[in-house]
Amino acid sequence: MANYKYGFIGAGRMATALACGLVEAKLATPAEIVASDPSEAGRAAFAEQVAGCTVETNNTKVSTSSATVVLAVKPQAMTAVLAGLGETAANGPLFVSIAAGVTLEKLEAGLGGDARVVRVMPNTPCLVGRGASGYAGGSRATADDLKRVADLLEAVGIALELPEHLLDAVTGLSxxxxxxxxxxxxxxxxxxxxxxxxxxxxxxxxxxxxxxxxxxxxxxxxxxxxxxxxxxxxxxxxxxxxxxxxxxxxxxxxxxxxxxxxxxxxxxxxx
Ligand SMILES: NC(=O)c1ccc[n+]([C@@H]2O[C@H](COP(=O)([O-])OP(=O)(O)OC[C@H]3O[C@@H](n4cnc5c(N)ncnc54)[C@H](OP(=O)(O)O)[C@@H]3O)[C@@H](O)[C@H]2O)c1
Missing domain, CATH: 1.10.3730.10 (ProC C-terminal domain-like)
Known part of the structure; x- marks a missing residue:
């Protein structure tokens, strides 16, 4: 049983916006949210915005204790982050990546095991609750997983499920x-x-x-x-x-x- 409903790896601007959206939409309480980030300033800012949540330096602690793990690091940091989580991937959390351009194939390969993954292309108006996102499920993502991601994204705007190959067009438009x-x-x-x-x-x-x-x-x-x-x-x-x-x-x-x-x-x- 996971300790937290949502874990964020990378506690930057997008993670903060999504976590605030979850709390506002009553999909999670701050006590059900955890985030990890190497930057002390990043953790402090997240903890201030999502008052009552838990912050961490250890990504693995987040991935092993959360039902849904949002991968909210820059695309350049993703390979290293996935490699660090490798051993925990089969434990059952749903992984949701919001990193631009990182494919489901790379995410599934990087996580290994039987990881369930959903890839999202959000946009900056998520930061003000008016986002427009596209998302695509990986090979093992279930209907429940896709619903969970839709709920998360709809807390900060609209979200449309699409085949992965259309996410480049989503990037170009929204x-x-x-x-x-x-x-x-x-x-x-x-x-x-x-x-x-x-x-x-x-x-x-x-x-x-x-x-x-x-x-x-x-x-x-x-x-x-x-x-x-x-x-x-x-x-x-x-x-x-x-x-x-x-x-x-x-x-x-x-x-x-x-x-x-x-x-x-x-x-x-x-x-
Ligand atoms: N902003 C947008 O509108 C937008 C739109 C579409 C997609 N995205 C995607 O969303 C993701 C996050 O964007 P953002 O704007 O929120 O970026 P951000 O504010 O820079 O947040 C990323 C956070 O991840 C932290 N981080 C770096 N390495 C890490 C590691 N190994 N483990 C855990 N945390 C780590 C960073 O810390 P440091 O600052 O110390 O490096 C930073 O606090 C990106 O992949 C981006 O492509 C963003």
Missing amino acids: GSGPAFVYTMIEALSDGGVLAGLPRNVAHQLAVQTVLGAAQMVATTGQHPAELRDAVTSPGGTTIAGLEALEQGGMRAAVVAAVKAATSRSRELGQQ
Whole structure:
């Protein structure tokens, strides 16, 4: 019987966000969470955010005492971390990796034994409870394991189960997408400044416009083109702006950005 419901190996930003999500969603109490990290500052920050949890320096203690073990270290650290856990892998915890680009094959081989593994591609908005994640089960992951991972990820956003080969596309869209949208927000704000608004006013309006537009699509369920048509009056201001966007190739540039990020994810995964 595991002492903890959830163990985190690596107590950094993503681990903290997921643990806080679990507590907020009442999927675990802080007393049911443990995390290990070599960095004292990392452990202290995690313990402060998840007040009442246990922190550790020993990864093996986490993996042998938790029902679900979230591998939340950087991809470069993963091989060494897995090698250190090798002997404990067959003891039964579900391993959930959130490391970008580390394949199920590598995770299963690194853990050895009969480890049950799920690979997740999350994104940074998990840190504010608005994440968009894709996940894929390994060869021994059960339906219950996938449900457990969906619950964990849905505590900090939305989560979609996909075949593993699509996780590169998830990386290209929702993994890298926040950076594309930040660029859009910055450009909207620049446009406002060019049109005469003070920077702080332009920034606030740009942020709220992107939040509001996304919320409109999510809440109404209408196609973005339908919503766009509804605000585009004949000979009006919006159609003048849309013409400029088409001339600038905005739509093609965004499609190409997702495609380029997906290809890069594939390349990095093969290294
Ligand atoms: N942030 C995102 O939006 C995002 C999105 C998608 C995927 N991911 C993935 O999520 C993972 C974590 O990202 P993050 O942003 O949370 O990184 P992070 O804040 O740097 O957290 C990683 C933590 O792991 C610790 N660590 C390093 N070696 C370790 C070891 N051997 N055993 C235990 N802990 C160890 C690090 O300590 P030190 O600081 O002392 O090295 C650090 O505290 C990465 O694999 C990343 O690819 C993140």
